[in-house]
Each structure stands twice: as structure tokens, then as C-alpha cells.
Amino acid sequence: MATVTDEATAVMTTAMESAAGGAGYVLDDQVGFLLRQVQQRHVSIFARHFGDDMTPMQWAALAKLAEVGECSQNLLGRHTAMDVATIKGVAERLAKRGLTATRPDPEDRRRLLISLSAEGAALYAELAPVAARVSEETLAPLSSDERATLARLLTALR
Amino acid sequence: MATVTDEATAVMTTAMESAAGGAGYVLDDQVGFLLRQVQQRHVSIFARHFGDDMTPMQWAALAKLAEVGECSQNLLGRHTAMDVATIKGVAERLAKRGLTATRPDPEDRRRLLISLSAEGAALYAELAPVAARVSEETLAPLSSDERATLARLLTALR
């Protein structure tokens, strides 16, 4: 990097940048841009291991259902950090494939209860190790310490 | 947290988990899930500062054009980590708003050259400080050291 008081070109560049209001704004250094790229790589690793029949969103819903058991569509959405409109589509596609069963909540007629079917539970058991490998491969470039640090920092930004 | 050799319950849980093949798979601890949540928070901060008229993707394209000057649609896509199909839609919407100008490349008739219009350049200059604030607010929970560490780790996973 050039010091501010370097030579003509450097000074001019600096002047132009502050005049443009852009100062040091470089897209590639922004957190949002980095996050998106890491996310892209992760999704691509996921797709390679899971194939086209299971998306990250569908897997998240399946895994959360296995974790918490039967729950309302809305709550499942909150558990998996999905919008109400998004969880609806995901739940629909899982149900269409027979991986989940739905029934109205007898206690609250607004609610739609969702649970894993036998096929869904079996598929979860089968794919959980694959999911673990996806996380592992995503984090492969990092040491054990670095992985822990990353988890801590990301959790703080959640 | 309980040690592996704790008491009956802990041992049983461990046994059940490995029997189910799920071992310690907890959705909330997976990198992919954390990344998605951080990304969500970032996009939400972005939207609050930029309003509905500018999306993160459109901003990325605008900022990259300001950085590198006129370039082909394809190259712009690579610069901004967007699929060919995605950059097409983004470029289309920017052009419709008069923020960019397009012309065929006289050297290569396959290429479509894209550049910032005067309005686009003005808007970039106006919004660059806002974008900086978005990054700042996203990283607000972290110290200066932590931010640098995060950038390093994310770059390694890119």
C-alpha cells in the first residue's frame, strides 16, 4: 500500500477517493460479501454430498424435527430461522415426498402440527453422518482452534 | 458440559446417539446454519439503511463497476460472485433504473459491456458511506481484533 504522502499519483488517487465519498470502500473486504462467498462454497459442498433431492433448507427442517419432535409449522420456522412464507414451501415439499406427516392441532385450530414420518426418521438417521461430513469439509481449511473461534464469532453476530 | 465418563445418563445418551448415527449432530452448531443466520441479520441491517430500492446484489454490482470501470456482464458476474443467470437479472434491473449503460463490445461480438451512468456514479458516491455503516453495524458486537480474525477466517473459507 502507498503512504498518503507518496507521490503525485498516490495523492491524486487519495484525493479522488475522498472527493467521491468512497474513501476505502472495497467490496471484497466487506463482511457481507465475504459471508455470501463462504455461504456459496458451503452450499456447493452440501449439494455435492446430498445431491439434488435434499436442499439445505429441507435438511434443516428435517434435522430440527428429529431434534424437537412434532411441532407447529410456525415454531418449526422459528427453530430453523425461516420466514413463515419460506417454511410453508419447505414443509410442503417435505410432505409431498412423504418425509413428514401433518395434522391439525386439536388444542388450537390455527395450528398445523408437523412430525417426521417413519421414512423421514429413517432418512434423517441415514443422512446425519453425511451432514456432519459437509460441516467438516466446509471447515477443512481451518485448525481446530480456528473452528472454535469462528463458531464463537459467528454466534456473537447471529 | 458433561464428560464422556460421567454417569449412567450421559453414557446412555452417547450410546443412543451413536446408535442412531446422529452422534452429536445439532443443527444450531453447524457452520452452515450459523452462516445463514449471520447473513440474515446482515441483510436486514442492509435493508434498514438502504431501503427497498437497493438490494445487496445490486449494490455489489454497482460498487464493483465503480471499482473496475466498464466491463463485460460475465466478468462483472465473476467479480461479484454471481451466477451468469443472476448477474443478468441484476444488470437488467440496474439498467432499467438508468444507473448503468450497456453497449456491445466492438472487439468481441459475444460480449455486452456495462458501465456506470452519471446517475449510477452519483448514487454510488452518495451510498458508499452508507454501505460502510452497514458493515460497521454488522460487526458492532465484535472488537477490532475479533473483526480482523473473522475476516481472516472467512477469507480462508472463501
Next chain:
DNA sequence: GCGACATTGTTGGCATACGAACGAGCTGCG
């Protein structure tokens, strides 16, 4: 110079994502 191969842009299709608006049901407070 010509044919195999690569690059660029376009299109169609599917799956997120999310805001907004809506109808139906629940709950608490006066």
C-alpha cells in the same frame, strides 16, 4: 482454414427469501 473446444449471453425451471396483506382463531382485560 477448419473443426473441436471454450466462452458469452439468454432462457426456463426450481427453490429459497422476505415483506405485505389477508382471514381465521385465540387470549386477556375491562
Next chain:
DNA sequence: CGCAGCTCGTTCGTATGCCAACAATGTCGC
């Protein structure tokens, strides 16, 4: 009890995000 206000699910519209297939164009090797 009654109703204001909340929650739950649905739908619509827009914007990603990516794959696969395709046509037009370039390039490189022989």
C-alpha cells in the same frame, strides 16, 4: 361477556441463486 390485539397459516409479488440447455461467437491446434 365482548372485543381489541395478538398469533397462525396462506397468498402474492419481487429478487435472488443456481443448474441445464442452447445459440452465437472466439480461439486454438493441426
